[in-house]
Amino acid sequence: MKILLTGAGGQLGRDVAAALAGVFEVHALDRARLDVSDRRQVSDTVFRMSPDWIVNCAAFTDVDRAERDQAAADAVNARAPGYLAEAAARAGAAILHVSTDYVFDGAKGAAYDENDSPNPLNVYGRTKLEGEERVLASGARACLLRTAWLYGRHGSNFVKAILEAARRGGPLRVVADQVGSPTLTTDLADAVHLLLRRPAFGLFHVANQGAASRYQQARAIVGERVEVIPISSAESGRPAPRPANSTLTSVRWEAAGFPSLRPWQEALAQFVESLG
Ligand SMILES: NC(=O)c1ccc[n+]([C@@H]2O[C@H](COP(=O)([O-])OP(=O)(O)OC[C@H]3O[C@@H](n4cnc5c(N)ncnc54)[C@H](OP(=O)(O)O)[C@@H]3O)[C@@H](O)[C@H]2O)c1
Numbered sequence: 253m254k255i256l257l258t259g260a261g262g263q264l265g266r267d268v269a270a271a272l273a274g275v276f277e278v279h280a281l282d283r284a285r286l287d288v289s290d291r292r293q294v295s296d297t298v299f300r301m302s303p304d305w306i307v308n309c310a311a312f313t314d315v316d317r318a319e320r321d322q323a324a325a326d327a328v329n330a331r332a333p334g335y336l337a338e339a340a341a342r343a344g345a346a347i348l349h350v351s352t353d354y355v356f357d358g359a360k361g362a363a364y365d366e367n368d369s370p371n372p373l374n375v376y377g378r379t380k381l382e383g384e385e386r387v388l389a390s391g392a393r394a395c396l397l398r399t400a401w402l403y404g405r406h407g408s409n410f411v412k413a414i415l416e417a418a419r420r421g422g423p424l425r426v427v428a429d430q431v432g433s434p435t436l437t438t439d440l441a442d443a444v445h446l447l448l449r450r451p452a453f454g455l456f457h458v459a460n461q462g463a464a465s466r467y468q469q470a471r472a473i474v475g476e477r478v479e480v481i482p483i484s485s486a487e488s489g490r491p492a493p494r495p496a497n498s499t500l501t502s503v504r505w506e507a508a509g510f511p512s513l514r515p516w517q518e519a520l521a522q523f524v525e526s527l528g
Pocket residue numbers: 258259260261262263264265282283286287288289308309310311312313328350351352353380399400401402403407
Protein backbone atom coordinates (compact mmCIF):
# COMPACT_ATOMS: atom_id res chain seq x y z
CA MET A 253 0.00 0.00 0.00
CA LYS A 254 1.34 3.40 -0.98
CA ILE A 255 1.05 6.24 1.55
CA LEU A 256 1.55 9.94 0.89
CA LEU A 257 2.38 11.50 4.26
CA THR A 258 2.18 15.30 4.48
CA GLY A 259 3.62 17.46 7.25
CA ALA A 260 6.26 14.76 7.64
CA GLY A 261 8.67 17.15 9.38
CA GLY A 262 6.36 17.80 12.35
CA GLN A 263 6.40 16.05 15.71
CA LEU A 264 3.55 13.68 14.79
CA GLY A 265 4.57 13.41 11.13
CA ARG A 266 8.03 12.15 12.04
CA ASP A 267 6.69 9.47 14.38
CA VAL A 268 4.00 8.40 11.90
CA ALA A 269 6.66 8.09 9.18
CA ALA A 270 8.70 5.87 11.51
CA ALA A 271 5.68 3.73 12.49
CA LEU A 272 4.68 3.11 8.88
CA ALA A 273 8.15 2.66 7.38
CA GLY A 274 8.86 -0.92 6.42
CA VAL A 275 5.15 -1.79 6.60
CA PHE A 276 3.89 0.34 3.72
CA GLU A 277 5.52 2.22 0.85
CA VAL A 278 5.71 5.60 2.57
CA HIS A 279 6.41 8.86 0.75
CA ALA A 280 7.01 11.25 3.62
CA LEU A 281 6.92 14.85 2.41
CA ASP A 282 7.78 17.75 4.66
CA ARG A 283 6.73 21.31 3.96
CA ALA A 284 9.72 21.97 1.67
CA ARG A 285 8.68 19.06 -0.55
CA LEU A 286 4.93 19.65 -0.48
CA ASP A 287 3.21 22.87 0.57
CA VAL A 288 -0.30 21.62 1.28
CA SER A 289 -1.75 25.12 0.97
CA ASP A 290 -0.79 25.18 -2.73
CA ARG A 291 -3.76 23.62 -4.50
CA ARG A 292 -1.93 23.03 -7.79
CA GLN A 293 1.09 21.45 -6.07
CA VAL A 294 -1.21 19.16 -4.07
CA SER A 295 -3.15 18.13 -7.14
CA ASP A 296 0.01 17.46 -9.23
CA THR A 297 1.73 15.51 -6.44
CA VAL A 298 -1.28 13.29 -5.75
CA PHE A 299 -1.83 12.69 -9.47
CA ARG A 300 1.84 11.80 -10.04
CA MET A 301 2.15 9.59 -6.96
CA SER A 302 -1.27 7.94 -7.10
CA PRO A 303 -1.25 6.87 -3.44
CA ASP A 304 -3.74 4.51 -1.78
CA TRP A 305 -3.86 6.79 1.25
CA ILE A 306 -3.03 10.39 2.05
CA VAL A 307 -2.16 10.89 5.72
CA ASN A 308 -2.26 14.59 6.59
CA CYS A 309 -0.14 15.62 9.57
CA ALA A 310 0.49 19.15 8.27
CA ALA A 311 -1.09 21.98 10.24
CA PHE A 312 -0.63 25.49 11.56
CA THR A 313 -0.34 24.50 15.22
CA ASP A 314 0.71 27.70 16.99
CA VAL A 315 -2.59 28.37 18.77
CA ASP A 316 -1.67 31.87 19.98
CA ARG A 317 -0.10 33.02 16.71
CA ALA A 318 -3.23 31.86 14.84
CA GLU A 319 -5.18 34.64 16.61
CA ARG A 320 -3.14 37.32 14.81
CA ASP A 321 -2.38 35.37 11.63
CA GLN A 322 -5.81 34.06 10.71
CA ALA A 323 -5.05 33.97 6.99
CA ALA A 324 -2.14 31.58 7.48
CA ALA A 325 -4.09 29.35 9.87
CA ASP A 326 -7.01 29.32 7.47
CA ALA A 327 -4.82 28.37 4.48
CA VAL A 328 -3.19 25.37 6.20
CA ASN A 329 -5.87 24.17 8.62
CA ALA A 330 -9.09 24.90 6.73
CA ARG A 331 -8.43 25.03 2.99
CA ALA A 332 -5.45 22.66 2.58
CA PRO A 333 -7.30 19.58 3.94
CA GLY A 334 -9.96 20.30 1.33
CA TYR A 335 -7.32 20.37 -1.44
CA LEU A 336 -5.85 17.07 -0.22
CA ALA A 337 -9.28 15.44 0.06
CA GLU A 338 -10.48 16.59 -3.37
CA ALA A 339 -7.23 15.28 -4.90
CA ALA A 340 -7.73 12.01 -2.99
CA ALA A 341 -11.26 11.70 -4.34
CA ARG A 342 -10.04 12.27 -7.91
CA ALA A 343 -7.23 9.72 -7.51
CA GLY A 344 -9.44 7.13 -5.81
CA ALA A 345 -7.31 7.42 -2.67
CA ALA A 346 -8.55 7.53 0.92
CA ILE A 347 -7.51 10.27 3.34
CA LEU A 348 -6.67 10.21 7.02
CA HIS A 349 -6.79 13.72 8.42
CA VAL A 350 -5.66 14.67 11.93
CA SER A 351 -7.74 17.14 13.93
CA THR A 352 -7.99 18.47 17.45
CA ASP A 353 -9.82 18.58 20.78
CA TYR A 354 -9.84 22.39 20.38
CA VAL A 355 -12.92 22.08 18.15
CA PHE A 356 -14.80 21.90 21.49
CA ASP A 357 -15.58 24.79 23.83
CA GLY A 358 -14.97 22.83 27.04
CA ALA A 359 -18.32 23.79 28.54
CA LYS A 360 -19.57 20.19 28.80
CA GLY A 361 -17.48 19.66 31.92
CA ALA A 362 -16.85 16.03 30.97
CA ALA A 363 -15.04 14.13 28.25
CA TYR A 364 -16.17 14.68 24.64
CA ASP A 365 -17.01 11.72 22.39
CA GLU A 366 -17.57 11.71 18.64
CA ASN A 367 -21.29 12.50 19.02
CA ASP A 368 -20.70 15.80 20.82
CA SER A 369 -21.14 19.05 18.89
CA PRO A 370 -18.06 21.18 18.25
CA ASN A 371 -18.02 24.86 19.13
CA PRO A 372 -14.45 26.17 18.87
CA LEU A 373 -13.32 29.10 21.04
CA ASN A 374 -10.28 30.20 19.07
CA VAL A 375 -9.02 30.70 15.50
CA TYR A 376 -6.99 27.50 15.54
CA GLY A 377 -10.05 25.44 16.55
CA ARG A 378 -12.32 27.20 14.05
CA THR A 379 -9.91 26.62 11.16
CA LYS A 380 -9.35 22.98 12.16
CA LEU A 381 -13.13 22.40 12.29
CA GLU A 382 -13.51 23.91 8.83
CA GLY A 383 -10.74 21.56 7.62
CA GLU A 384 -12.74 18.58 8.93
CA GLU A 385 -15.87 19.83 7.16
CA ARG A 386 -14.05 20.28 3.86
CA VAL A 387 -12.62 16.76 4.05
CA LEU A 388 -16.09 15.33 4.69
CA ALA A 389 -17.61 17.38 1.87
CA SER A 390 -15.01 16.19 -0.67
CA GLY A 391 -16.59 12.79 -1.24
CA ALA A 392 -13.26 11.04 -0.56
CA ARG A 393 -13.23 7.98 1.69
CA ALA A 394 -12.09 9.74 4.83
CA CYS A 395 -11.01 9.12 8.36
CA LEU A 396 -10.96 12.09 10.73
CA LEU A 397 -8.82 11.47 13.72
CA ARG A 398 -9.18 13.98 16.56
CA THR A 399 -6.43 13.93 19.11
CA ALA A 400 -5.12 16.19 21.89
CA TRP A 401 -2.17 17.71 23.75
CA LEU A 402 0.50 15.96 21.70
CA TYR A 403 4.08 15.53 22.83
CA GLY A 404 6.94 13.41 21.56
CA ARG A 405 10.63 13.35 20.87
CA HIS A 406 10.58 15.68 17.87
CA GLY A 407 9.77 19.37 17.76
CA SER A 408 8.69 21.52 20.67
CA ASN A 409 5.87 20.66 23.05
CA PHE A 410 4.61 21.23 26.60
CA VAL A 411 6.46 18.25 28.11
CA LYS A 412 9.83 19.27 26.69
CA ALA A 413 9.20 22.90 27.68
CA ILE A 414 8.45 21.90 31.29
CA LEU A 415 11.56 19.70 31.47
CA GLU A 416 13.65 22.55 30.07
CA ALA A 417 12.17 25.08 32.52
CA ALA A 418 12.73 22.64 35.41
CA ARG A 419 16.40 22.30 34.41
CA ARG A 420 16.75 26.08 34.65
CA GLY A 421 15.24 25.88 38.18
CA GLY A 422 11.80 26.41 39.72
CA PRO A 423 9.31 27.34 40.71
CA LEU A 424 7.18 26.76 37.61
CA ARG A 425 3.85 28.54 37.15
CA VAL A 426 1.42 26.34 35.23
CA VAL A 427 -2.28 26.74 34.42
CA ALA A 428 -4.58 24.54 36.49
CA ASP A 429 -7.89 25.44 34.84
CA GLN A 430 -7.32 23.72 31.48
CA VAL A 431 -7.98 20.00 31.42
CA GLY A 432 -7.30 17.66 28.51
CA SER A 433 -5.89 14.38 27.26
CA PRO A 434 -2.08 14.41 27.09
CA THR A 435 -1.13 12.09 24.22
CA LEU A 436 2.19 10.59 23.20
CA THR A 437 2.87 10.91 19.46
CA THR A 438 4.29 7.38 19.16
CA ASP A 439 1.10 5.92 20.72
CA LEU A 440 -0.97 7.90 18.23
CA ALA A 441 1.32 6.82 15.37
CA ASP A 442 0.69 3.16 16.33
CA ALA A 443 -3.07 3.90 16.21
CA VAL A 444 -2.68 5.41 12.73
CA HIS A 445 -0.88 2.23 11.68
CA LEU A 446 -3.76 0.04 12.99
CA LEU A 447 -6.32 2.23 11.31
CA LEU A 448 -4.65 2.03 7.90
CA ARG A 449 -4.26 -1.73 8.14
CA ARG A 450 -7.94 -2.27 8.88
CA PRO A 451 -9.08 0.29 7.50
CA ALA A 452 -11.92 2.23 9.13
CA PHE A 453 -13.66 5.45 8.09
CA GLY A 454 -15.47 8.32 9.76
CA LEU A 455 -14.71 10.34 12.87
CA PHE A 456 -12.59 8.90 15.69
CA HIS A 457 -11.31 10.41 18.93
CA VAL A 458 -7.90 8.91 19.70
CA ALA A 459 -5.91 10.02 22.75
CA ASN A 460 -4.20 8.49 25.74
CA GLN A 461 -6.84 7.64 28.34
CA GLY A 462 -7.73 9.84 31.28
CA ALA A 463 -7.68 13.54 31.98
CA ALA A 464 -5.20 15.99 33.44
CA SER A 465 -4.86 19.69 33.95
CA ARG A 466 -1.68 21.27 32.62
CA TYR A 467 -0.69 21.70 36.28
CA GLN A 468 -1.21 17.99 37.00
CA GLN A 469 0.68 17.08 33.86
CA ALA A 470 3.59 19.32 34.89
CA ARG A 471 3.62 17.75 38.36
CA ALA A 472 3.75 14.31 36.76
CA ILE A 473 6.71 15.43 34.64
CA VAL A 474 8.90 16.96 37.33
CA GLY A 475 7.70 15.07 40.41
CA GLU A 476 8.90 16.59 43.68
CA ARG A 477 12.15 17.90 42.17
CA VAL A 478 10.77 21.34 41.33
CA GLU A 479 7.98 23.40 42.85
CA VAL A 480 4.97 23.84 40.53
CA ILE A 481 2.57 26.68 41.30
CA PRO A 482 -0.98 26.47 39.91
CA ILE A 483 -2.17 29.60 38.12
CA SER A 484 -5.29 30.52 36.14
CA SER A 485 -5.56 30.92 32.36
CA ALA A 486 -6.21 34.63 32.94
CA GLU A 487 -2.92 34.93 34.85
CA SER A 488 -1.04 33.13 32.06
CA GLY A 489 -1.93 35.97 29.68
CA ARG A 490 -2.00 33.79 26.55
CA PRO A 491 -3.82 35.52 23.65
CA ALA A 492 -5.94 32.55 22.50
CA PRO A 493 -8.83 31.44 24.71
CA ARG A 494 -8.66 27.70 25.42
CA PRO A 495 -11.36 25.25 26.50
CA ALA A 496 -11.55 24.57 30.25
CA ASN A 497 -12.02 20.86 29.66
CA SER A 498 -11.46 19.36 26.20
CA THR A 499 -10.75 15.81 27.37
CA LEU A 500 -11.47 13.30 24.63
CA THR A 501 -13.12 9.93 24.96
CA SER A 502 -14.29 7.65 22.21
CA VAL A 503 -17.40 5.63 21.55
CA ARG A 504 -16.42 4.83 17.94
CA TRP A 505 -12.79 3.74 18.35
CA GLU A 506 -13.49 0.87 20.75
CA ALA A 507 -16.79 0.01 19.01
CA ALA A 508 -14.77 -0.49 15.81
CA GLY A 509 -12.64 -3.02 17.71
CA PHE A 510 -9.51 -0.91 18.14
CA PRO A 511 -7.60 -1.08 21.44
CA SER A 512 -7.78 1.95 23.74
CA LEU A 513 -4.58 3.88 24.13
CA ARG A 514 -2.91 3.41 27.52
CA PRO A 515 -3.50 5.88 30.38
CA TRP A 516 -1.68 9.20 29.93
CA GLN A 517 0.36 8.72 33.15
CA GLU A 518 1.92 5.52 31.80
CA ALA A 519 2.82 7.00 28.42
CA LEU A 520 4.23 10.16 30.01
CA ALA A 521 6.36 8.27 32.54
CA GLN A 522 7.85 6.12 29.81
CA PHE A 523 8.54 9.15 27.62
CA VAL A 524 10.23 11.16 30.38
CA GLU A 525 12.36 8.17 31.30
CA SER A 526 13.34 7.65 27.67
CA LEU A 527 14.76 11.19 27.57
CA GLY A 528 17.09 10.27 30.43
N1 LIG B 1 0.37 19.59 19.00
C1 LIG B 1 -0.75 19.33 19.66
O1 LIG B 1 -0.83 19.43 20.88
C2 LIG B 1 -1.96 18.86 18.89
C3 LIG B 1 -3.16 18.63 19.60
C4 LIG B 1 -4.28 18.18 18.90
C5 LIG B 1 -4.20 17.97 17.54
N2 LIG B 1 -3.04 18.23 16.89
C6 LIG B 1 -3.00 18.02 15.44
O2 LIG B 1 -2.06 17.00 15.18
C7 LIG B 1 -1.47 17.22 13.89
C8 LIG B 1 0.05 17.19 14.00
O3 LIG B 1 0.46 18.25 14.86
P1 LIG B 1 1.94 18.34 15.41
O4 LIG B 1 1.85 18.45 16.88
O5 LIG B 1 2.80 17.30 14.80
O6 LIG B 1 2.34 19.79 14.86
P2 LIG B 1 3.74 20.32 14.32
O7 LIG B 1 4.86 19.68 15.03
O8 LIG B 1 3.60 21.80 14.32
O9 LIG B 1 3.76 19.77 12.83
C9 LIG B 1 2.99 20.33 11.82
C10 LIG B 1 3.82 20.30 10.57
O10 LIG B 1 3.07 20.85 9.50
C11 LIG B 1 3.96 21.61 8.72
N3 LIG B 1 3.29 22.59 7.89
C12 LIG B 1 2.82 23.83 8.22
N4 LIG B 1 2.33 24.44 7.14
C13 LIG B 1 2.49 23.59 6.11
C14 LIG B 1 2.20 23.67 4.74
N5 LIG B 1 1.63 24.77 4.20
N6 LIG B 1 2.51 22.61 3.93
C15 LIG B 1 3.09 21.51 4.46
N7 LIG B 1 3.40 21.39 5.75
C16 LIG B 1 3.10 22.41 6.57
C17 LIG B 1 4.88 22.26 9.72
O11 LIG B 1 6.05 22.70 9.07
P3 LIG B 1 6.84 23.99 9.67
O12 LIG B 1 7.33 23.57 11.01
O13 LIG B 1 7.90 24.21 8.66
O14 LIG B 1 5.82 25.09 9.75
C18 LIG B 1 5.13 21.10 10.68
O15 LIG B 1 6.22 20.32 10.27
C19 LIG B 1 -2.06 18.54 13.39
O16 LIG B 1 -3.16 18.28 12.57
C20 LIG B 1 -2.54 19.22 14.65
O17 LIG B 1 -3.58 20.13 14.40
C21 LIG B 1 -1.92 18.67 17.52
